Amino acid sequence: MRTSLDSIADLPEAARLRLSFDPDKLQRDVDQLSERTRGAQRSVVGGGDLTPFTKIGWRFLALRSLGGDPDRTDAGGPGIEGFADTPWIRHTPYLAEVLASLPTELRSARLTSLAPGVTVPEHRDTPTGLPYGLIRVHVPIRTNLGAVLSIDEVEHRWQPGTLWYGDFSRLHSVTNTGDQARIHLVIDCSVSPELLSLFPEQFQSRVPMSEVAYSRPEIPLQAFELADFRCEVPVPPCMLRLDDQAVESAEPDLLAQVIEHEGTLVLKVSGGPSIALVHVGGGDFRFQGWTEERGVHLDFFGDSPRAVFYTRCGRRRQQITRTAALPQS
Template identity: 50%
Template sequence: MSTAQLSAVALGPRYDAHRLRAELDALGHRRFSPQRTFDRSGPAEETGSDWRVLSLRSQGGDPRRTDPGGPGLTGYADTPLLAEAPYMASILAGIPADLRTARLMALGPGASVDEHRDYPYGLPAGWVRLHVPVVTNPGAVLVIDGVEHRWQPGELWYGDFSRPHRVYNTGETRRVHLVIDCFVGSALLDMFPEEFRRRVRWSEVLFEKPELPLTPDEAAEMECSIGVPASFLDGDSLEAFTARWTLDRRAGLYAADGRLVLDVADGPSMTLVHIGEGEFRLLGWTTERTIKIDLSGRVPQARFRMRYGTGLAETVRAATPTQQRRQAS
């Protein structure tokens, strides 16, 4: 299997193309909304091209969310529209992974998406994107790393979208794919062909870690005020995180329903998910980005970490425990 072949690979399951098309028709094209991306402050502006989305699973289960989601206060949930597509729901239920979003993405005739890379994405970032084509035509082409792909209805494909890719539709009909974003686990990778698995550098794979819930007392003991590096919030690359000097954003950690919430001044708020030993990932995200809280030492501190495969960058900030501030006052 060549390097180019590693950029896209067909997985085992084949689905009923007729049932997929019937559910798409029943859902109706008028219910699709313009595609949005996601930046550090949440869903971004709508795309200007004929690139439309119907969300079956989204952040907070909101059908209006056409973006892929990101760190925030809510996790991912099915939207009410999924109940109208039971066959597609069965496909999602059969994928052995925790799912982020599932979106029907439609590219209209004559539309295109310019070449770009998705970052952070892929096995080194802890999440992957799968495609199930629903309707297509010979003029609908996905190009990944210079290789053209014309995936067919009912197939299941993995693509490495961290590589340069673009899509265009020169046909006379729209191209619709069911696009599924998944957290990475061993059961999901068991679906991949053996030859692909032999080529994977397992030390570079960022596997999902389960939540280890805190007790309410533990969460309360970790409340503090801290400075958060802006590059940590901005979603910068690992290299930029280590090289870029940025002013800190003031933030506080407070307990809510047994979890901690990171509340950034004049910025976003994010729920933290404990993964062990005082380390937390951001809800809606992977362990690509974590915060380790240690208030018990001589100098209370928070360690901000970013990972990509085996790469790890860390920066430390002093923390002021909330209980200490209360005692001082």
């Protein structure tokens, strides 16, 4: 039987969106930045740790990052802090306008520079895509005929000033056989109806809306509510690994507490990360710095207080339930 996720897989691998920008202004902003300011690429792995810097000629400069840290060149992951502009944004006023023009909650935004003669091998970026509530868009700034992006074996040569979506959950690679660096502004976005409206109408008409993980806005808790959610709870380790789904296993749980910290709730994992919890309604919390793809529902009614950890791909939701221990009154 055909499913809606099959329809997602059948969508085009890329689409040009209905915004465009001034190539000369883009280039002028980039010229304000020295090549030595660009850091090497890093990625987030299980538990929020960062991989070592890459050693190939693929350089990144963060305009937005977790906590506004200019040294965070990764795409981000669950943690205490949300995304914010880095100090570099003050040097790139037009790029700041570009970011502000996108009608959605922005996550990371990075300038990427691929040196001549460098190839980024075929890989997938997961979990990204409409079913996970996180899409990646590109604004090319400097390119050449030898700079080629391949997605699902389809070659692309995106031109400066255009805005493109790519489904980078599919196999893709980049190569630059030209004589100058290929520079793109790469923006990770939460999915909103307004952002999806920028896609070509033909693309929009084929999207199964039930499979899109639209971002829910934060609904801040009142100060007097915070104590209602304090607890001790075991956390399945799979919830801390972004490539893993919520599936029961023989792996032992991690001891954690939900505590109050500076006016918000934090899931503090013993010997692991601390993750702020963003309330999105009805006792549902997504992890700060992450998307609708995973979170926890805290249900303390009845005789068995519980935490329901969940992961999501489109309308498919997998969950693991753990008994919570409430503070003694």
